[in-house]
Amino acid sequence: MPPVTKNEEETVLGVQKIVKRIGATRADLISVLQAVTNEFGFISQTAMEELSKLMNLPTKEIHSVATFYRMLSTQPRGRHVVQYCESAPCHVVGGREVIATLKKVLALEPGQTSSDKKWTLLATSCLGVCGMGPVILIDTDMYGNVTPEQVKELLSRYE
Amino acid sequence: MAYYRSTVLVSMDPVCIEKGALEVKEQLIKELALLNLSEEVQVLDSPRLGDPETEGPDILVYPEGSHYIQLTTATIVPIVLEHFVKGRELQQYKAQMRDVTDEELSEPKEKEIRVILENIGKIDPRNIEDYIAVDGYQALAKVLGEMSPDEVIQTILDSKLRGRGGAGFPTGLKWKFARQAPDTPKYMICNADEGDPGAFMNRKVLEGDPHSVLEGMAIGAFAVGASQGYVYCRAEYPIAVSTLNTAIGQAREYGLLGKDILGSGFDFDIEVRMGAGAFVCGEETALMASIEGGRGEPRARPPFPASKGLWGKPTNINNVETYANVPKIIHRGLEWYTSMGTEKSKGTKTFALAGDVAHTGLIEIPFGLTLREIIYDIGGGIKGGKAFKAVQTGGPMGGCLPESDLDLPVDYETLGAAGSIMGSGGMIVMDEGTCMVDIARFFMEFTQDESCGKCVPCRVGTRRLLEILEKICAGNGEDGDIEELEELSEQIKKNSLCGLGQGAPNPVVSTLKHFMDEYKAHIYEKRCPAKVCRALIKYEIMDGPCTGCTVCARNCPVGAISGERKQTHVIDQDICIKCGICYQVCQFNAINVN
Numbered sequence: 001m002p003p004v005t006k007n008e009e010e011t012v013l014g015v016q017k018i019v020k021r022i023g024a025t026r027a028d029l030i031s032v033l034q035a036v037t038n039e040f041g042f043i044s045q046t047a048m049e050e051l052s053k054l055m056n057l058p059t060k061e062i063h064s065v066a067t068f069y070r071m072l073s074t075q076p077r078g079r080h081v082v083q084y085c086e087s088a089p090c091h092v093v094g095g096r097e098v099i100a101t102l103k104k105v106l107a108l109e110p111g112q113t114s115s116d117k118k119w120t121l122l123a124t125s126c127l128g129v130c131g132m133g134p135v136i137l138i139d140t141d142m143y144g145n146v147t148p149e150q151v152k153e154l155l156s157r158y159e
Numbered sequence: 160m161a162y163y164r165s166t167v168l169v170s171m172d173p174v175c176i177e178k179g180a181l182e183v184k185e186q187l188i189k190e191l192a193l194l195n196l197s198e199e200v201q202v203l204d205s206p207r208l209g210d211p212e213t214e215g216p217d218i219l220v221y222p223e224g225s226h227y228i229q230l231t232t233a234t235i236v237p238i239v240l241e242h243f244v245k246g247r248e249l250q251q252y253k254a255q256m257r258d259v260t261d262e263e264l265s266e267p268k269e270k271e272i273r274v275i276l277e278n279i280g281k282i283d284p285r286n287i288e289d290y291i292a293v294d295g296y297q298a299l300a301k302v303l304g305e306m307s308p309d310e311v312i313q314t315i316l317d318s319k320l321r322g323r324g325g326a327g328f329p330t331g332l333k334w335k336f337a338r339q340a341p342d343t344p345k346y347m348i349c350n351a352d353e354g355d356p357g358a359f360m361n362r363k364v365l366e367g368d369p370h371s372v373l374e375g376m377a378i379g380a381f382a383v384g385a386s387q388g389y390v391y392c393r394a395e396y397p398i399a400v401s402t403l404n405t406a407i408g409q410a411r412e413y414g415l416l417g418k419d420i421l422g423s424g425f426d427f428d429i430e431v432r433m434g435a436g437a438f439v440c441g442e443e444t445a446l447m448a449s450i451e452g453g454r455g456e457p458r459a460r461p462p463f464p465a466s467k468g469l470w471g472k473p474t475n476i477n478n479v480e481t482y483a484n485v486p487k488i489i490h491r492g493l494e495w496y497t498s499m500g501t502e503k504s505k506g507t508k509t510f511a512l513a514g515d516v517a518h519t520g521l522i523e524i525p526f527g528l529t530l531r532e533i534i535y536d537i538g539g540g541i542k543g544g545k546a547f548k549a550v551q552t553g554g555p556m557g558g559c560l561p562e563s564d565l566d567l568p569v570d571y572e573t574l575g576a577a578g579s580i581m582g583s584g585g586m587i588v589m590d591e592g593t594c595m596v597d598i599a600r601f602f603m604e605f606t607q608d609e610s611c612g613k614c615v616p617c618r619v620g621t622r623r624l625l626e627i628l629e630k631i632c633a634g635n636g637e638d639g640d641i642e643e644l645e646e647l648s649e650q651i652k653k654n655s656l657c658g659l660g661q662g663a664p665n666p667v668v669s670t671l672k673h674f675m676d677e678y679k680a681h682i683y684e685k686r687c688p689a690k691v692c693r694a695l696i697k698y699e700i701m702d703g704p705c706t707g708c709t710v711c712a713r714n715c716p717v718g719a720i721s722g723e724r725k726q727t728h729v730i731d732q733d734i735c736i737k738c739g740i741c742y743q744v745c746q747f748n749a750i751n752v753n
Contacts, residue, residue: 029452030435034394068454068611070436071394087356088551088587089513091601097738101716104736125436127395128359130513130585131263131520148716148738 008046014039015050024055029065033072042073070125078113080158082106083124083137090133094147098134101148105155163201165243168219171204174211179231183216186232190239200243206288209254217254226254264363264521268537272499274507275360275483276523279367284402287409290370296415298486302378303423308338311382311489318488318496319505324350324441324478325553325582326658327504327571330485333475336465337383340473347380347388347427348469348476350446354393354438355554356605357585360509360521361479365392365399368483369406373429375482377416378489380427383475388429391446394436403431438609442657443476445611456613457657478583480509500526504570508584515542515590524569531565534588545590549673551598553582555605556662558669559595578669580662594691595674596681600628602666610659617660620651624667634694636682644671690752693737697753700728700741704749711741711750 018035022028032051036043043066052059066072084090084099108114108121129135132144136154143154169184184202191197209217214228225248227238234252241249264280267273282289290296302311316331337345349372353361364372376388392400407429410416418426432450439445440455447469449455468474484506488496497505504526510533513519517539524533530550534540541547549559552569558579560567567573571581589598607621624647627640648664655661671678680686687695700711700720707725712718719735722728730741742750 026452027432027450030449031433034433034435065452065454068437068456069434072435085356087605088555088598088601089357089585092514092587092589092593092598097740100736100738104717125354125395125438126356126358128353128362129263130357130359130511133513148740149714151716 011040011044011046012050015047016054019051019054026055026057029055029057029062030069030072033062033066033069037072041077042075044074076113076117078117078120080118080139081120081122081137082155083122085125085127085133085135085137086123087126087130089126089130090135093133095134097148098136098146098151101151102136105151163199165200166221167200167202168205168208168221169202170206170208170211170215170217170219172207172211172215175207175215175217178211178215180216182232183218183230183235186235187218187239190236191243194239194244196239196243207286214254223248227252228254263359264367265518268522270528270532270536271523272507272525273523274487274499275364275371275480275509276367276521278371279363282368284367284369285405287370287406287413287415290368294490295370295486296374298489299374299377299415300421301489302381303421303425308382308384311378312338314489314493315382315485317493319503320481320484320488320496321504321571322478323480323484323508323583325556325580327581330477330481333465333477334379334382336463337385337473337475340466342466342473343384344387344472345383345385346469346472346474347376347383347385347429348443348446348450348464348474349376349388349390349482350441350443350476350478351390351392351396351399352434352441352446353396353479353583354441354609355583355585357513357587358511358554358583360511360584362396362399363521364479364483364509365396366402369399369403370410371483371486372479373403373406373410373416375477375485376429377420377427378485379475379477379482381425383473385475386426386428388427389450389469390429390431391434391440391450392431393434393440400431400433407431437611438605439611439657439659442659444657446476447474454611456611457659459656480584501568501570503572508569508581510584510586512538512586512588514587515545515593516540516588517542526570527568529566529568530560533569533586534565538588541588541590543590545592547588548591548593549589549595549598549670551579551587551589551666552585553580553665554585555602555609556580556658556665557582557585558665559589559598559673560669561673563673578672579665592689592691594632594687594689595670595677596628596687597632597689597691599667599670600625600632603628603663606659606663610663614654614656614660616651616654617656617663620647620655621660621663623647624651624664628667631678631681632687632692632694634681634685634692636678638682640682641671641675641678696737697732698730698735698737698739698741699751699753700730701749701751702727704747706747706749708747710744710746714740714744716740 022031036047048059048062051062066074106119110121110123113120134146135144136146191200208219216230217228219226238249241247312334320330321327417428434440437455440449442457445455445457464474500506507523507525509523522537551559564577574581603625607625610617612618648668651664680688690696705727712720717736719731720728
């Protein structure tokens with residue numbers, strides 16, 4: 001076994017805290033994985049192994065749940081996560097042009113993270129604010145009625 | 160009883176008290192006494208009035224309804240002088256009128272009837288007393304005090320209430336099955352995994368009137384004999400989750416949830432469970448798998464949840480809007496409820512109007528109104544004066560209906576017969592600038608992506624459908640594609656495990672049925688009549704009208720346009736992403752779309 005790095009130690013402690021707060025039963029698994037994703041940006045191998053011990057579940061079970069849900073990630077993400085809605089109400093009011101511009105400006109395809117680890121581009125499921133489409137979400141900030149012209153300016157607000 | 164000309168309500172919210180509400184009240188009484196107004200002005204304690212954090216301490220003066228906020232013992236003095244002696248409102252201490260324009264829910268239009276949405280925006284969803292003041296929890300009290308579970312089920316059966324999640328199964332019958340199941344404990348689930356793109360009526364109800372759902376669940380739990388309830392809410396709705404949690408906490412405090420509800424001996428509690436972004440979890444068996452902490456994959460039915468559901472126990476699952484109907488039916492009676500709607504679809508239904516319609520947002524109508532009445536009379540017609548092309552009802556598993564279907568009445572049977580579905584109530588209006596092949600491709604992209612992958616017809620079938628549609632949109636369609644789309648759709652519909660797969664071909668089948676000409680134009684003429692499919696269109700700058708003003712070049716997000724000032728500009732077709740911005744910004748109509 002390679003020596004445990006400081007980062008891994010932090011992950012283990014963080015995961016322990018989360019499980020203590022939320023619970024260790026099977027029904028708590030999704031909430032726990034969501035909390036781990038929120039805190040560390042993704043669910044690492046170390047986190048999964050620790051969860052396996054704490055929740056008494058095989059890692060393959062945890063992995064299978066972690067990869068099923070869109071909001072859980074097993075891959076590291078960039079500092080800012082840009083999500084666009086690709087659902088029909090946004091699509092028919094100009095979402096397609098906004099998405100094309102986002103991809104071009106960030107030079108990313110959905111699911112990719114930029115090499116400087118600044119941006120991750122993802123498609124999101126419908127956010128239910130269809131009255132103000134097209135909608136994009138940068139981290140937790142929601143922007144509605146977005147036009148392709150606004151894309152560069154919106155992105156420039158993030159360091 | 161003494162007669163007062165004015166009544167002052169002082170907010171006794173704990174936060175207000177902490178911020179000095181008691182001192183303000185004392186000062187108020189003192190000032191009124193000094194001015195000999197104690198006989199004329201009544202001072203009463205009140206629960207929370209405004210938002211204690213930002214507005215407390217605050218008072219509300221009746222009959223004027225003036226709300227004075229952020230009060231101190233100093234500011235109360237001029238208010239007493241001005242308001243009660245001189246009869247003038249002191250504007251600087253008054254709360255600003257709340258901004259009541261809600262983009263998602265405007266004032267009801269003439270043909271609407273608001274039942275489910277009636278309290279939204281009118282009551283404070285985070286204050287249970289607001290809900291109680293509009294007769295909230297009266298129905299629960301009536302059920303627990305005067306009715307037997309069988310009477311409750313009979314009432315819901317007689318109301319002909321049908322599931323608002325989409326399939327329209329009679330709610331009373333569902334409850335009856337769950338009641339008859341011998342096993343215990345029984346569970347009550349509220350499906351708040353509103354994943355259909357374009358549908359947000361459930362979110363609005365959860366955020367604006369959460370107790371109506373909790374009350375409906377409690378009544379249902381009494382009827383079927385359930386002791387524990389879960390609201391499964393999608394994680395995309397954080398505000399709904401927090402509002403629900405607040406509402407559940409308050410209902411427990413008031414003895415309306417928990418042990419021995421209203422002293423009746425009936426125990427029932429509710430917990431909120433969150434999804435993590437998976438559309439298929441709206442399917443009931445997948446939803447239960449997700450509550451149990453696993454992958455949200457559907458399973459074959461039977462056994463139905465009523466006999467074997469959550470953790471293998473009898474479970475009743477209804478949608479948010481279905482539950483919200485229940486207290487209204489019990490409280491206002493069958494005669495009132497069944498007077499709305501059609502023979503087989505009673506009551507009202509909420510819809511979310513979206514797309515190219517003038518007024519987007521939520522509406523609520525009695526069943527039986529026509530699509531034309533909804534789109535034109537309530538929705539205000541097509542945005543920008545364009546022509547109507549199609550309306551897609553029922554979310555991604557629904558179908559697209561053309562102009563000739565606009566006079567169909569909206570109810571479960573009629574929409575089904577026309578090749579679409581009621582679904583949860585999304586309604587996407589499309590104008591003449593929409594390509595129906597592209598729309599079919601688009602919906603297939605969605606279902607293909609959201610297919611959980613468990614059964615082959617759905618997992619592989621939707622992918623094959625998508626590939627054919629992509630091929631057609633890319634200009635590579637060939638003879639035989641249409642027949643293959645039809646054949647595949649039939650197979651997927653017949654053989655898929657759950658509603659997602661069974662409904663997935665609907666957008667393809669309905670567009671093939673109503674817009675065959677467009678498919679043929681794409682395949683045989685390599686032409687997209689709506690000028691949407693990028694491979695089949697090209698933006699070009701025309702030599703004559705172009706003045707070389709540079710507007711297009713400056714607005715092009717990808718720098719595909721070049722040219723000297725006052726010279727005709729050129730679009731580099733290799734760089735162009737066909738976003739159409741140049742077309743929109745050109746003031747000389749120099750951009751041509753082919």
